[in-house]
Amino acid sequence: MTTRRLLIFSTLVLSTLMCAAGQRDDRWTAAEIDQLRELTISGLEPLAADPTNRVADDPAAAKLGHELFFDPRLSANGKVSCATCHQPDREFQDGTALAHGVGTTNRRTMPIAGTAYAPFLFWDGRKDSQWAQALGPLESPVEHGGTRTQYAHVIAANYRAEYEQLFGPLPDLTQRDGVTTVFVNIGKSIAAYERRIQYGPSRLDRYVDALMKTGRAPQGLLTADETAGLRLFIGKANCTQCHNGPLLTNNEFHNTGVPVNPSVPQDRGRIEGAKSVLADEFNCRSRWSDANAAQCSELEFLKPDGHELQRAYKVPSLRGVAERAPYMHAGQFATLSDVLAHYNQASAAPDGHTELKPLKLNAQELRQIEAFLPALRGGIAAPPEFLRAPVR
Numbered sequence: 001m002t003t004r005r006l007l008i009f010s011t012l013v014l015s016t017l018m019c020a021a022g023q024r025d026d027r028w029t030a031a032e033i034d035q036l037r038e039l040t041i042s043g044l045e046p047l048a049a050d051p052t053n054r055v056a057d058d059p060a061a062a063k064l065g066h067e068l069f070f071d072p073r074l075s076a077n078g079k080v081s082c083a084t085c086h087q088p089d090r091e092f093q094d095g096t097a098l099a100h101g102v103g104t105t106n107r108r109t110m111p112i113a114g115t116a117y118a119p120f121l122f123w124d125g126r127k128d129s130q131w132a133q134a135l136g137p138l139e140s141p142v143e144h145g146g147t148r149t150q151y152a153h154v155i156a157a158n159y160r161a162e163y164e165q166l167f168g169p170l171p172d173l174t175q176r177d178g179v180t181t182v183f184v185n186i187g188k189s190i191a192a193y194e195r196r197i198q199y200g201p202s203r204l205d206r207y208v209d210a211l212m213k214t215g216r217a218p219q220g221l222l223t224a225d226e227t228a229g230l231r232l233f234i235g236k237a238n239c240t241q242c243h244n245g246p247l248l249t250n251n252e253f254h255n256t257g258v259p260v261n262p263s264v265p266q267d268r269g270r271i272e273g274a275k276s277v278l279a280d281e282f283n284c285r286s287r288w289s290d291a292n293a294a295q296c297s298e299l300e301f302l303k304p305d306g307h308e309l310q311r312a313y314k315v316p317s318l319r320g321v322a323e324r325a326p327y328m329h330a331g332q333f334a335t336l337s338d339v340l341a342h343y344n345q346a347s348a349a350p351d352g353h354t355e356l357k358p359l360k361l362n363a364q365e366l367r368q369i370e371a372f373l374p375a376l377r378g379g380i381a382a383p384p385e386f387l388r389a390p391v392r
Contacts, residue, residue: 025224025227025228025231026216026217026219026227027217028211028217032231032234032235033211033212035234035240036208036211036230036234037208037212038244038245038246039204039208039234039240039244039245039246039248040204040205040208040209040212040246041199041200041201041202041205041246041247041319041378042201042205042209042246043246044117044246044247047116047117047195050116050129050130050191050195051284051289051290051291051292051295052128052129052131052132052284052289052290052291052295053129053130053131053188053191053192053290054188054290055166055167055185055188055189055192056130056188056191056192056195057192057195058166058192060162060165060166061166061188061189061192061193062189062192062193062195062196062386063162063193064159064162064163064166064189064192064193065189065190065191065192065193065194066193066385066386066390067159067162067390067392068082068159068186068189068190068193069081069082069083069086069190069193069194070082070083070389070390071154071158072084073154073158074138074144074146074151074154074186075101075102075144075145075146076102076144076145076146076150077102077145079102080101080102080143080144080145082134082137082190083389084100084101085099085100085101085109085137085143086109086111086112088380088386088387088388089387090323090324091111091113091320091323091324091379091380092111092112092113092197092380093108093109093110093111093324094109095324095325095326096108096109096326096331097261097326097330097331097332098261098263098264098330098331099143101137101140101142101143101144101145102141102142102143102144102145103141103142103143103145104142105140105142105143106264106265106267106330107122107123107264107267107329107330108123108326108327108328108329108330108331110122110123110314110316111316111317111320111324112194112197113197113198113199113317113319113320113380114197114198114199114247114317114319115130115133115194116130116194116195116198117247117251118251118314119251119298120251120253120273120277120298120314121133121314122136122273122314123269123273123313123314123329124253124269124270124272124273124274124276124313124314125253125270125273125274125277125314126272126273126276126277126280127277127280127282127283128277128280128283128284128296128298128299129191129282129283129284129289130190130191130194130195131184131187131188131190131191131282132187132280132282132283133187133191134186134187134190134191134194135183135184135186135187135282138151138183138186138187148179148180148182148183149173149179151182151183151186152173152178152179152182152183153173155170155182155186156170156173156182163182163185166185166189167181167185170182180288184282184288187282193386196382196383196386197380197382197386198380198381198382199247199317199319199320199378199379199380199381200378200379200380200381201378201381202319202375202376202377202378203221203222203375203377203378204222204230204375204376205378206218206221207221207222207375222372222375223371225367225368225371225372226368226371226372226374226375227372228365228368228371228372229368229369229370229371229372229373230372230375232361232365232368232369232372233369233372236359236361236365237343237359237361237365237369238359239318239369242254242315243315243317243318247317247319248317248318248319248376249314249315249316249317249318250315251314251315252314252315253269253270253273253309253312253313253314253315254312254313254315254355255269255308255310255311255312255313255349255352255353255354255355256313256342256343256349256354256355256356257342257346257347257348257349257350257354257356258311258313258328258329258332258342258349259332259347259350260330260332260350261330261331261332264330267311267329267330268310268311268351269309269310269311269312269313269329270309270310270311270312270313270314271304271305271306271309271310271311271312274302274303274304274309275304277299277302278299278302278304283296283299284296284298284299285299307352307353308352308353310351310352310353311349311350311351311352312352313328313329314329318373318376319376319377319378320376320377320378320379321336321373321376322336322373322374322376322377323377327339336370336373337366337370340361340366340369340370341366343356343359344358344359344360344361344366345358346358346359
């Protein structure tokens with residue numbers, strides 16, 4: 001081989017090795033920049049008022065809700081609080097496949113941050129407000145496991161002054177409506193606290209904000225592999241079809257062919273959740289809501305019998321996702337690589353019809369997407385005192 005041919009051959013080999021190692025490419029098209037702009041947390045709209053909860057933005061309600069969130073007296077055994085599963089130092093989740101309260105649930109704990117923007121809550125969307133969501137676990141026999149009457153008496157004995165400052169005189173607790181009134185206001189106070197739990201800016205946000213400001217990709221924020229993974233995320237891998245917007249979720253429900261967890265009963269997902277929220281005692285149209293019927297359009301247009309709802313589950317935010325193993329609604333996947341392999345293969349759904357199509361990503365592309373996902377960690381943005389148990 002001549003010296004010239006050897007030089008050309010060596011250059012080609014080196015170029016190939018650089019690409020395999022994740023050669024940096026910081027060039028973005030105008031269309032890609034538009035996509036990136038839509039993902040940044042700085043583009044998140046100010047939180048609209050919650051018409052169902054008149055104390056949602058009351059600081060006193062948030063303070064009371066903070067105390068209630070950490071109070072284990074709101075449980076059957078005096079050991080379980082909301083913070084048992086929604087742990088602030090773990091981005092308000094617990095790192096287990098199935099949540100553990102007074103018993104074991106059939107679902108994975110969902111994070112709280114950003115849920116004030118969601119029209120429906122839980123994996124199946126069976127609640128349509130943060131306060132209604134907060135009430136569900138309190139009466140669940142495997143979560144908090146207590147009763148409305150028990151909780152109303154906890155308020156009377158320990159929080160009367162704070163309660164009456166917000167809601168007026170404590171009602172007659174020998175009457176069913178009086179007990180339920182206090183129970184509902186517990187939920188509304190907890191919601192006022194949770195409403196203040198949001199996501200902080202991540203390395204992705206800083207990268208995109210700098211790109212928007214200068215027109216050039218900043219150096220030192222994303223590695224070559226992370227940049228390549230981001231390019232795949234908004235492009236070939238089609239992740240933004242569901243994980244879009246500043247919270248990296250469309251807040252909708254999809255059947256993505258996730259396998260069953262054999263340790264839990266049959267779970268039909270959104271098709272049951274939609275029925276539940278329409279019949280819920282505490283939904284937007286209920287007498288316990290502070291909204292009027294015209295403000296409940298999400299329920300007005302909800303159709304609970306569509307085949308596409310079968311085994312459809314809520315799209316979670318991907319913010320902080322690398323810290324939240326295991327994954328899916330019942331912890332079916334232990335690692336992000338397991339999740340990516342599932343989406344790449346697009347296996348048949350155990351029930352209903354999966355919306356996935358094979359991505360046909362190669363091993364390097366899968367590795368680059370996985371490398372990118374930790375760049376979505378930005379921690380929690382909330383008043384510092386709200387990220388720890390209150391001092392009593």
